Amino acid sequence: MSHHRAVSTGFAAHAAYAEYAAFAEAMADAVRPLSLGWFRRRLDIEAKADESPVTIADREVETALRARIMQTYPAHGIWGEEFGKTRPDAEFVWSVDPIDGTRSFITGHPLWGTLLALLRNGRPVLGVIDIPATGERWVGMQGDGGGARFNGAPCATSPVAALADATVYATSPDIFSETEFAAFGRVSAATRHRRYGGDCYAYGLLASGHVELVMEAGLQTYDYLALAPVIEAAGGIITDWDGQPLTLASQGRVLAAANPALHRQALALIGRVTV
The missing domain is CATH 3.40.190.80 (D-Maltodextrin-Binding Protein; domain 2)
Known part of the structure; x- marks a missing residue:
């Protein structure tokens, strides 16, 4: 998708992070069909320890994300909602929330998302908020001179100060x-x-x-x-x-x-x- 290239060039000040940002967006693209394939379908709902509903889509999306990370960056760690921690002491660790807003997801409300973060030495340096049902995505990188991006274009917070x-x-x-x-x-x-x-x-x-x-x-x-x-x-x-x-x-x-x-x-x- 064209906005991958826009993110990479906008984040040129940090070439390594730009590579990770493009990879994260490619991951988000790849798992959108998985989550959307289960959206607004009847699901068997399980109860997790915190009583948050979990779906087949949760596990399928995280499994796919983990596979891509392990294949592309085998030295990186992974911290996922569904399947726990892998190499949590690595310099770079990916945090994965396959479906944030599970209650919204199972009730047909479209504003759930997939959350991806890259941590370096325990601090988040890259974040992706992907909303598959609306086709919207926000990407931000620590210290990036280009700022945050919404669907590939710059975005900024409100100036309202009161x-x-x-x-x-x-x-x-x-x-x-x-x-x-x-x-x-x-x-x-x-x-x-x-x-x-x-x-x-x-x-x-x-x-x-x-x-x-x-x-x-x-x-x-x-x-x-x-x-x-x-x-x-x-x-x-x-x-x-x-x-x-x-x-x-x-x-x-x-x-x-x-x-x-x-x-x-x-x-x-x-x-x-x-x-």
């Missing part, structure tokens, strides 16, 4: 504990709009400047590792609720903002949330 003019997203009120939901309520009460739904799609909307904040809790590492390079390359900021960078050890509370001004205002309203 909470009163901002829109905040969360996937669902059910992801929060009582104290977490109170913190989300403090932030959302100060904004213009509060919206639910979207899973990883909301972070893509933030990277393209359509919404200003995403605030979530209870996320797993494979849920958020791909988001950070995209948001940061687009000009935004993404941290935990204490304002710390997201790492493998983060506790799953995520605050993404279009710019540092909004991020500071939201953090001040969140305060300290202990439970």
Whole structure:
């Protein structure tokens, strides 16, 4: 696809990362038909340990992604939602969430995605948010002068700098504990709009400047590792609720903002949330 070449040339400052970005996009292209082949079909639903539904598509997509990574970069590690960790101590490790938003997927809602991240020494340096049902894709790379890309074209976060003019997203009120939901309520009460739904799609909307904040809790590492390079390359900021960078050890509370001004205002309203 032509946008692969656009990504590679746009990321020319980091040739090795550009190669990985093109590879990640080629992987996303390859597994789109697998996930779409099961979308809006009746599935036998299993219950995972965290009660998140898992589908045949989840396993097929991750199996295909793992095979491509192991064939092309055998020294790289892999951290996947369905099949766990392979060589997690390698310098480069791929994080794979084959279907982020499984509940959306099995109910026919199109805003689920495939999340790919490349970590170098434990820090995400490349992220891909791919939305197969809509044909949309965001790519971001750490330190890239070309910024983030949406379907091969540059994208950037919103310039809105006041909470009163901002829109905040969360996937669902059910992801929060009582104290977490109170913190989300403090932030959302100060904004213009509060919206639910979207899973990883909301972070893509933030990277393209359509919404200003995403605030979530209870996320797993494979849920958020791909988001950070995209948001940061687009000009935004993404941290935990204490304002710390997201790492493998983060506790799953995520605050993404279009710019540092909004991020500071939201953090001040969140305060300290202990439970």
